[in-house]
Amino acid sequence: MGKEKCLLFLVVIWSMLASAQSNQPFDMIMQRVFDDEVVEVTSSRVPKVQQLAASLGVDGAWEDIPYERTDISSWPAGKHFDRLKPIIAAYVYNKSPLYGDAKLKSAIDKALSFWANHDFKSKNWWHNEIAMPKAIGVSLIMLHFGKEPVDGNLKSALIKKMERGDVYAKTGANKSDIAMHYFYRALLTSDEELLTSSLEQLYYPVQLVDGEEGLQHDYSYLQHGPQLYIAGYGEEFLKGISKIMFYVRNTTYAMPPDKVALFSGFLKNTYLPILRYGYIDFNVHGRGVSRPGILQKDDMKDVLERMIALDGKNKAIWNGVLQEIDKDSKYDFKFSPIHKHFWKADYTIHLRDNYHFNVRLASDRTNKSEAGNQENIYGKNMSDGVTNIQVYGDEYYDIMPLWEWDKIPGTTTRDYQEDQVLVEQWGKPAKNQFAGGVSDGHYGVSALKVDYDSVVANKAWFFFDDQVVCLGAGITSETKEPIVTTLNQTWLKGNVIINGRALSTKDEVFVEVNAGDRFMHNRIVYLFPEAGNVTLNAKEERGTWSKINRSRSADTVKGEVFKLWLNHGVRPQQATYAYIVYPGTNKVSEQELGTIRILQNTAAMQAVSHAILGRTQVVFYEPGVFAGDDWRIEVDRPCLLQLTTDEDGDVEVAVSDPLQLAENIQVSLTNQSYAVSEKKTIALPQGAEKGATVSVKIK
Numbered sequence: 027m028g029k030e031k032c033l034l035f036l037v038v039i040w041s042m043l044a045s046a047q048s049n050q051p052f053d054m055i056m057q058r059v060f061d062d063e064v065v066e067v068t069s070s071r072v073p074k075v076q077q078l079a080a081s082l083g084v085d086g087a088w089e090d091i092p093y094e095r096t097d098i099s100s101w102p103a104g105k106h107f108d109r110l111k112p113i114i115a116a117y118v119y120n121k122s123p124l125y126g127d128a129k130l131k132s133a134i135d136k137a138l139s140f141w142a143n144h145d146f147k148s149k150n151w152w153h154n155e156i157a158m159p160k161a162i163g164v165s166l167i168m169l170h171f172g173k174e175p176v177d178g179n180l181k182s183a184l185i186k187k188m189e190r191g192d193v194y195a196k197t198g199a200n201k202s203d204i205a206m207h208y209f210y211r212a213l214l215t216s217d218e219e220l221l222t223s224s225l226e227q228l229y230y231p232v233q234l235v236d237g238e239e240g241l242q243h244d245y246s247y248l249q250h251g252p253q254l255y256i257a258g259y260g261e262e263f264l265k266g267i268s269k270i271m272f273y274v275r276n277t278t279y280a281m282p283p284d285k286v287a288l289f290s291g292f293l294k295n296t297y298l299p300i301l302r303y304g305y306i307d308f309n310v311h312g313r314g315v316s317r318p319g320i321l322q323k324d325d326m327k328d329v330l331e332r333m334i335a336l337d338g339k340n341k342a343i344w345n346g347v348l349q350e351i352d353k354d355s356k357y358d359f360k361f362s363p364i365h366k367h368f369w370k371a372d373y374t375i376h377l378r379d380n381y382h383f384n385v386r387l388a389s390d391r392t393n394k395s396e397a398g399n400q401e402n403i404y405g406k407n408m409s410d411g412v413t414n415i416q417v418y419g420d421e422y423y424d425i426m427p428l429w430e431w432d433k434i435p436g437t438t439t440r441d442y443q444e445d446q447v448l449v450e451q452w453g454k455p456a457k458n459q460f461a462g463g464v465s466d467g468h469y470g471v472s473a474l475k476v477d478y479d480s481v482v483a484n485k486a487w488f489f490f491d492d493q494v495v496c497l498g499a500g501i502t503s504e505t506k507e508p509i510v511t512t513l514n515q516t517w518l519k520g521n522v523i524i525n526g527r528a529l530s531t532k533d534e535v536f537v538e539v540n541a542g543d544r545f546m547h548n549r550i551v552y553l554f555p556e557a558g559n560v561t562l563n564a565k566e567e568r569g570t571w572s573k574i575n576r577s578r579s580a581d582t583v584k585g586e587v588f589k590l591w592l593n594h595g596v597r598p599q600q601a602t603y604a605y606i607v608y609p610g611t612n613k614v615s616e617q618e619l620g621t622i623r624i625l626q627n628t629a630a631m632q633a634v635s636h637a638i639l640g641r642t643q644v645v646f647y648e649p650g651v652f653a654g655d656d657w658r659i660e661v662d663r664p665c666l667l668q669l670t671t672d673e674d675g676d677v678e679v680a681v682s683d684p685l686q687l688a689e690n691i692q693v694s695l696t697n698q699s700y701a702v703s704e705k706k707t708i709a710l711p712q713g714a715e716k717g718a719t720v721s722v723k724i725k
Contacts, residue, residue, distance in 0.1 A: 051277050052221075056213045058273045059167050065115050067122035075116040075124060078109050079133040086140030093146050098399045099577035101148040107161035110137050114165055118172040126173035134169070135177070142183040150399060155191030156203040162188050163210025170214070185214055193227045197239040198249050199259040202231050202266045209270065225279055228270050231263060232285040236714040237370070241288070243714035245296045246371035249312075253393035253453045254371045254386065254409075256297060256310040264293055264329050272332040290337045293329070298343075299364050299375060301326075302382050303419035304351035308426075309373065309386040309412055312395055312453075313402035316575035321423050323351065357418060365470045365489055367463025369682070369717030372409075374463045374472040376489045380610025381550075382416040383494050385436065385487050387474040389461035391686065393453030400576035404431035406448040409456065411474050411485045412436045413496075413514075417549045417610050421516045427569035427583050433512040433591055438476060438483040438498055438603075440507040460647065462684030464666040464719050471643040471666055473632070473684060480505045486645045488634040492618060494607045500629030501594055501601035509594040510561075511603050518586035519548045522564050532586065535562045544614065547588050551608040555624060558603065563589035602627050625654035640671040658696040663688055675700050677724040681708055686716040695724065 067075070083089055093103045114134055116124040124130055141162075147154050162184050169176050188211050191204035205227035212221035234243050240263075241247055247260030267289060271281050281289075300307045305321050314320045330344045337344075350359040364377040372387040388394045388409035395408035402408070413436030415421065431445040456478065463472035473486040481503045488495040496513075503509050522529040523546040529535065537543075537560045544553040545562065554560070567587045571578035594601045604624055608614050626633040626644070633644040635655045644652050644659060644667045652659040657669065668680040677700060681691055689712065694705045704724055711718045 052213055052216050055273050056167055056170060060171050063164050064119055064168055067116045067119045069123050072123050075112055079113050079130055082133050082137060086136035096149045098150040099401060101153045103146040104153060104157060106141060107165060110165060114168050118168050131174055138180055138184060142180060159188040159190050159207035163207045166214055167210060185211060198231055199262040202228055202263055206266055229281055229285055232267060232289050241292055242370040244368045244370045245292055246368040246373060248371060250396060250453055251393045253396060254310055254373050255312050256300060257306050258312050258314045264297060268329045268332045271336050275336060286337060290340055294340060294343055298347050299377055302416045305419035305423055307384045307414040308422050309384055309414050313398055315426055316402045318424055318571055363468055365465050365468050367465045367470060367472055372461045378491060383609055384414045385472055386412045387461040388456035390455045390459050394456050396453035397448040398452045403447055403574050404445045406446055407434050407437045407439050410437045410476050410478055415514060415550060415609050425517055426574055427571050428567040428585055428587055429515060433515050433589060435512055435514045438481060438485060438501060438511040440479060440481060440505055441510045442507055460684050462666055462682050462717055464668050464680050464682040466680055469641060471645060471668060473645040473666060481509060484629050484647055486632045488643050490636050490639060492608060495622060495634045496605050497627045497632045498603040499627050499632060501598050504597055508596050509598050510591045512591040513552050513605060515589045518564050518588040522547045529564060532565045537562060545590060546612060549610055549612055551611060551614050552590060553606045553614060555604050555606060559593040561591050561593060600629060642669045656697050656699050660694040662692040665691055677702060678721055680719050680721040682717060682719045683710050
């Protein structure tokens with residue numbers, strides 16, 4: 027071989043190797059997308075796939091899909107790709123009985139051509155700019171591995187339809203979703219520049235932001251303004267980003283380690299602690315609570331399995347949660363105790379081995395729960411001190427069509443004759459400034475000044491190991507409707523026990539309770555430390571999903587509901603309430619009863635102490651002096667305060683600013699038994715940390 031031919035041969039070889047190396051990341055990443063999206067097709071699935079393909083019209087459309095409709099929520103045209111995906115899977119899955127089937131390929135080509143030749147759109151931008159471009163991308167990537175390629179012109183036409191949505195104009199989960207189909211398009215076109223820019227946008231939301239939409243400095247997640255969305259949009263953030271991380275792992279495109287740690291932190295320290303046996307707190311789902319099946323999170327198994335490969339140092343945690351949400355867990359999973367207040371989101375979680383008790387607040391810094399796209403039509407009180415109490419996890423699963431919506435658990439509201447529509451769309455800030463929590467990671471107190479729908483009330487929750495003390499004061503309204511505070515509204519399971527005796531009939535019962543009276547239902551005890559007027563409703567209720575979400579079924583659903591509330595009467599003036607919840611138990615011992623002391627419950631101040639834990643918790647709604655448990659505590663501004671004493675006589679003071687306005691707070695402490703007489707000026711967190719807890723130790 028001559029020198030010139032040898033050199034030419036080497037140039038060709040080098041060129042081929044360089045080309046193969048440049049394509050290698052695309053091919054490998056595309057293979058991972060395919061492996062993730064394709065489903066196993068067994069012989070049992072063949073008839074269904076063949077039926078779907080056979081029912082496709084000559085023009086490539088399904089006759090029963092009204093493609094021209096523009097519905098906002100359940101857009102009918104979107105079903106086109108829902109039906110097409112299993113047909114594609116049967117064609118491309120190499121162990122499928124229909125692998126490479128010519129009839130399936132003909133049906134796929136017709137269905138794709140039909141979509142390429144039309145421009146169906148919903149009135150909801152999400153379908154047009156997120157759902158459909160992603161569906162097209164996934165379909166084309168799956169077909170890339172088929173026996174016969176898609177016609178080049180058809181492929182180009184469909185890729186052109188993916189060029190929708192401005193990724194640079196969106197935030198949070200919406201940015202991630204649009205960047206996802208940019209990513210698919212880059213793989214399909216082998217466009218390295220587009221792949222790089224799509225990943226930049228996909229990684230961009232993995233950062234802490236201050237009040238903007240996305241992941242906050244307290245590790246909550248906000249979307250649609252400063253609105254709590256740890257599930258819903260936060261969940262889409264977890265699903266989408268984990269997919270991308272998994273696809274590009276161990277390549278030059280892999281997510282930087284600091285962002286992997288941040289992403290894992292949100293999943294590990296925020297999202298997963300809100301799960302209980304695979305069911306999530308309804309408080310964190312926004313308008314999504316009006317969708318059937320939304321609170322069960324079996325689909326999070328995919329995220330956890332990806333994280334085992336992506337974040338091996340937390341493998342035990344990921345495997346542990348997989349075990350927890352397994353249907354055969356028998357409710358024996360061991361939960362670690364957590365208490366955390368999210369000061370950016372106005373939300374508190376309290377987790378113990380035998381229960382969850384979470385509270386959603388609202389303030390003029392955060393948006394109340396939204397209605398939108400004709401969803402969550404009656405959710406007007408979904409942010410006003412709403413409590414989620416779970417022992418088994420499924421206490422509220424799919425109960426929403428049967429709810430009486432002015433008796434959402436935990437709230438103090440007007441008792442209307444009929445459910446009232448939430449007029450404000452997409453979430454509006456609350457009127458009140460005062461909302462916050464103080465926490466040491468295990469215990470704490472949260473409080474809220476409700477000022478909504480012509481009802482004002484000061485509400486507080488004092489969190490310990492075995493009980494949560496719930497206090498209300500200053501309850502005032504001039505409306506014609508009675509004012510009520512709802513302890514719970516959940517599925518009726520088993521007997522209702524009142525002071526040790528089972529309720530004899532399932533109906534509505536009015537009870538004048540005395541101090542010490544208690545109700546027990548489904549391993550939760552509700553104890554009344556003072557006399558009051560209570561109504562119990564334990565009977566079958568009926569409703570429809572379409573009442574609360576116009577795009578859902580109008581078929582009647584029914585079930586038995588447990589509903590318990592306190593009555594404050596018509597036009598109450600400075601009314602109060604007190605009740606103590608003991609979740610995860612069937613009985614309360616006299617010793618447990620003696621550990622709790624309610625020290626104050628007025629519009630100016632609420633205070634509770636726990637003798638065994640050595641904790642005194644105080645809510646100051648205004649500057650003032652607390653005197654109780656041998657302590658005198660004076661503060662110069664509204665605050666939440668927790669005082670902890672130990673056996674050595676050391677004292678720790680934890681405080682937070684529920685108004686998020688002050689730079690410091692002056693606290694004076696006096697206690698002769700502990701030989702304490704201190705006056706301290708405590709600097710409060712600023713910037714993105716406003717509202718967070720700060721602690722000071724005193725010898």
